[in-house]
Amino acid sequence: MANANDIMMPEIVNINGRCYRVLEENFKFDGELVKADGIQPDFFDDDNQDEDESIEETPNGYKLSLRVPEKCFGMIIGKKGSNMKQLQQDTGTKIKLPSSRNSDASNDLTCITGSSKKGVISAKVRIELLVDSCRSKALPTHFVMVPLLSKQVISSYIQFKDMVLQDFSQCKGIEESIMQEPQRLHITIVVLRLFDKIEEDKAKRIFDDCSDVVSKRLKSIKQAKVDIKGLEIMGDDPSAAKVLYAEIHDTILQELGEDIVDRFVASGLTGKEGPRLKLHATLMNSRYRTSTPGGTEPFDARNILQDMNHFNFGSTNLSNIQLCKMQKNNDGQYIVVSSLPLS
Numbered sequence: 001m002a003n004a005n006d007i008m009m010p011e012i013v014n015i016n017g018r019c020y021r022v023l024e025e026n027f028k029f030d031g032e033l034v035k036a037d038g039i040q041p042d043f044f045d046d047d048n049q050d051e052d053e054s055i056e057e058t059p060n061g062y063k064l065s066l067r068v069p070e071k072c073f074g075m076i077i078g079k080k081g082s083n084m085k086q087l088q089q090d091t092g093t094k095i096k097l098p099s100s101r102n103s104d105a106s107n108d109l110t111c112i113t114g115s116s117k118k119g120v121i122s123a124k125v126r127i128e129l130l131v132d133s134c135r136s137k138a139l140p141t142h143f144v145m146v147p148l149l150s151k152q153v154i155s156s157y158i159q160f161k162d163m164v165l166q167d168f169s170q171c172k173g174i175e176e177s178i179m180q181e182p183q184r185l186h187i188t189i190v191v192l193r194l195f196d197k198i199e200e201d202k203a204k205r206i207f208d209d210c211s212d213v214v215s216k217r218l219k220s221i222k223q224a225k226v227d228i229k230g231l232e233i234m235g236d237d238p239s240a241a242k243v244l245y246a247e248i249h250d251t252i253l254q255e256l257g258e259d260i261v262d263r264f265v266a267s268g269l270t271g272k273e274g275p276r277l278k279l280h281a282t283l284m285n286s287r288y289r290t291s292t293p294g295g296t297e298p299f300d301a302r303n304i305l306q307d308m309n310h311f312n313f314g315s316t317n318l319s320n321i322q323l324c325k326m327q328k329n330n331d332g333q334y335i336v337v338s339s340l341p342l343s
Helices: 004-008 070-077 079-091 117-137 151-167 197-208 211-218 251-267 302-308
Strands: 011-015 018-022 039-041 055-058 061-067 093-096 109-114 142-147 186-192 225-233 243-249 280-285 312-317 320-328 334-341
Touching: 055 117, 061 117, 070 079, 070 117, 079 093, 079 117, 093 117, 109 117, 142 197, 142 251, 151 280, 151 302, 151 312, 186 251, 197 251, 197 320, 197 334, 211 251, 211 334, 225 280, 225 302
Parallel strands: none
Antiparallel strands: 011 018, 018 039, 055 061, 061 109, 093 109, 142 186, 142 320, 186 280, 225 243, 225 312, 243 280, 320 334
16 A cells, blocks of 8 residues: 555656656565556646547547567567456557557557546556556666767876786776777667667657757857766765766766657656766776676675765867667677767
């Protein structure tokens, strides 16, 4: 049951740019799905959900079509169709998923029909929440980043790497494989979880359309520039760190990054919305570890933070911001999908 805080301050989820309140006592459906009366438009959302432009009135009621990634079909259907059956029963609708063998992109929409407009909208919201849940559990596939490839930064990083491996290799979990490769140093802006080519194309369009906010944020300066100084970890326990990063200091890049993050969060391509953007350059990551493939054994960063906390990697001009795949090319760099100049 929900307590008073759950009712007065429920979780807010963002789905395709719209805000919904989640009432926890109804947020269960075979371990995943949300009951229809547990999702309501947020009081502060100006959109009227009953005026969804995608709904068509038919002789038998209402019809709505939406695109659902094929990788989410299993979660929507459930074991032996249990999720789908409950969803249709609770909302009074019929839901038809496209054939997974359908090669016609024009016919790859999920169709929701019902006699009640409210029921059709409720089914749509619950499907979108399932897709959001599925995306949040998926591995990242793409990300927006700013490369840090100046000679000064790379030289400083190699010095940092050598010092860590020389002075702290006896600390638990520290080995060369968890160190970032110099040619892949970057500032992370936002991480994406894309399910198929259609979503990849959508992400590229959103990124390319960010050229207006780039121009807006950079109009008062000739060249974007950042200072890279100081170390921090993701999480609260430095004795069991998974990511250690260099702190990035620049107001303009922070504001630009937040603008870009907002656009991708509204698109629904990021998974669960995270905290406010923290500009950082990953230096050590337990996911890179090769001694235990597939594992994420943490490392002890206490001595590094104590002795090297104020390590200065220098200042550098930024040439561009990129949308990249989380895959490497033959040169060991990330595969660039699109790029926008920062000068």
